[in-house]
Structures are given as structure tokens and as C-alpha cells.
Amino acid sequence: MERVLNHLKGRFAAGLFVLIPVGITIFILKFLFNFADGILGPYLAQLFIAITRHETYIPGMGMVFGAVVVYLTGLLATNVMGTRLLKWWDVLLAKIPLVKSIYTSSKQLTQVFREGKTSYRRAVLVEWPRPGVRAVGFVTAEVEKDGERLVVVYVPTMPNPTSGFALFFREGEVLESGMTVEEAVKFVVSGGVVVS
Secondary structure, eight states, X not given: OHHHHHHHHHHXXXXXXXXXXXXXXXXXXXXXXXXHHHHHHHHHXXXXXXXXXXXXXXXXXXXXXXXXXXXXXXXXXXSHHHHHHHHHHXXXXXXXXXXXXHHHHHHHHHHHHHHOOOSOOEEEEEEOSXXXXXXXXXXEEEEEETTEEEEEEXXXXXXXXTSEEEEEEEGGGOEEOSOOHXXXXXXXXXXXXXXO
């Protein structure tokens, strides 16, 4: 009986380890599909009604149209006139109080993925918020205080890496994470789901 239970438990655990990543992937893709389709889908349905005089809804049309909008935005962003227009847009959004913080933070985050340019020097592990617990952090600076070398580590909150804590650690208290900055950002943004 014990062998049967151990067999069932082992196979059940193996099944979970296979199905959980698949389930998470399907969940995220479904969420993204519904989100993108939900934004543009109703407008496209109204457009089809106006043109054809029939109520027509094609699932996924909002997502396809969204991909076209992203492509056209990319075309705009890569030419001279579009670059000037985007700079003007950045200045405009930077003047709106609540929008400024969200837009600026999001733009900085996309900068990490786009160009690999970041003020983060390396991804590390530190004991925080208490001994025995490790948190992913990013080294932003190294300073010397009273003859002691300290490392400034930014510990982001999950899943929003634009908020967090800047903490001082001794060099010996900082452990290498084995992740690149990009991998660590993905880890934080995904809430620990994406581990490289």
C-alpha cells in the first residue's frame, strides 16, 4: 500500500511539474490575447457594423489590428520626423503629475530590454528584509564611508521593479546571483515565475 501511495505521489508531482509551466503559459497568453482583443475588438466590431451593416465579430481581429498598430508605431519611431514627434510626446507626458511617474518608470524598464543600457551594474542576492531571507537586488553604486567599502543595492518590489529600496551593504554581504541584469529584471517582473 505504501509503495502504491509513493508511486501515486511521485507521478502526481511529476505531472504537476509538467502541467504548471504549461498552465501558466496558457494563462498568460490567454490574458494577453483577451486584453489586446478587448481593447480594439469592440471598436473594430463597430467599424464592421458601420461598413457592412451586419453585426460581425471575428475573435482575434483586435489582436491582429494591435500588431499592425505596433508595427506602424515602430515605423514612425525609426524615422526622423517620428523621432521628433516622440520626443515632443515624452516632454508632454513628463509634465502630467501622475502620468509622469508611471510613463518614465515604464520607459526606463523598456530601455533595459531594448538597449541593455541601465544604471544597474550587476544583479546580486542580499539578505533582506531579515537574515536568512535572500532578495534579488541590483548594484547601482559603490561608495567608501569611514574607510569601509559599501555597495549600494537597489532591491525592487515585485512585480513592479520601479519601486523598491536603496540599501547599503558591505561588499562581503553581497552574493553574485548568477543572472544577468536582464534575466533578473524578468525574474522580478514575472513575480519569480521566469527563472533563468
